[in-house]
Amino acid sequence: MTGSEWFSAVPGGLNRYFTDLYLALAGCSGLEVTASAFGEPAGAGGSWGPASGSTLRRVRTTLLDRRELTPGTVLDRHFCLYGPIAAGARGKLPLVVHFHGPWAAESAQAGESSRAVRAKYLVERLRYARADRFVVLSTHFRDLLAGDYGIDPARITVIPPGVDLSEFPDSAPPPQDTPRTVLCVRRLERRMGIDVLLDAWPRVIAAHPGTRLTIVGTGTAEAELRTQAAALDSVEFTGRVDDATLTELYGRATLTVVPTRSLEGFGLVALASLAAGRAPVVTDCGGLPDSVRGLDTSLVVPAGDRDALAERLIAALDGKVPSAERCREHAASFSWDAAARRHLELYRELAG
Structure with a gap:
């Protein structure tokens, strides 16, 4: 497995997924798994060095890392820019690409130049060309990968992510004397819709005076x-926080909100919220509705609609949300063990 950074070095959805999937696969019998990314590794994973440094140096380092490319190896790449070419001494090796999002389109929405966006799109097309199979977290990203990159849907496998309920051992509601709090854990980027949330917020506090909004994360916006x-x-903006602090913030929250407006593959933070026993209000962007399907579809609101978001948050603060127990039960249906088994089946199919 090759990634971008380990989660401990650079928190974020892709890095969290890469780290957790590696740890789940490492526990599978009949599979020898190695993984490399930048930063301090998880478990017995490997590191390409510190997460800092120039992009050119990082690309060169990863391209030259061919230590694990032995016969029988399946290469699983999680970020198109990093990692060696899938070829060993005896020829091409099977290549799986995890598509976590359209890198070029995300850069365009972050305000990067058209030249940079075009260059990233060309890198994506080049690195995807030799892939045997693709893995996505939702049907939405399967359709995007097929439509925007011309990938045959037959080569795309949808494997939902998992969540570790043990990270949130106490899902009891916050004490009655605790101020009601809405928690938003997001990268602070334009496409994440936090501006829409802030536009909606005056209506929320008008209906529920004294309610707090806590926003966790950093970013260009x-x-x-x-x-x-x-x-x-x-x-309140907290900036980046460690896992222990984040668990505490979930414990104090009344509910959470994921207001993404575009390019959301799944939304791991919605699963984390459910594991913590807190209902997430999410938008209909990308794969987000998948996180609450089968629990309560009224938790889904139109992306970019501040009035609909305000109304649903008000209703949630009125108590119109699933209980902590139901949230936890729903989260339990997203198992890392199940995700790891499906990956193992795919690897064995490709390895022959």
């Missing part, structure tokens, strides 16, 4: 979001 929230004294 942080300055403009802080400016937007300056007049709202009920909004």
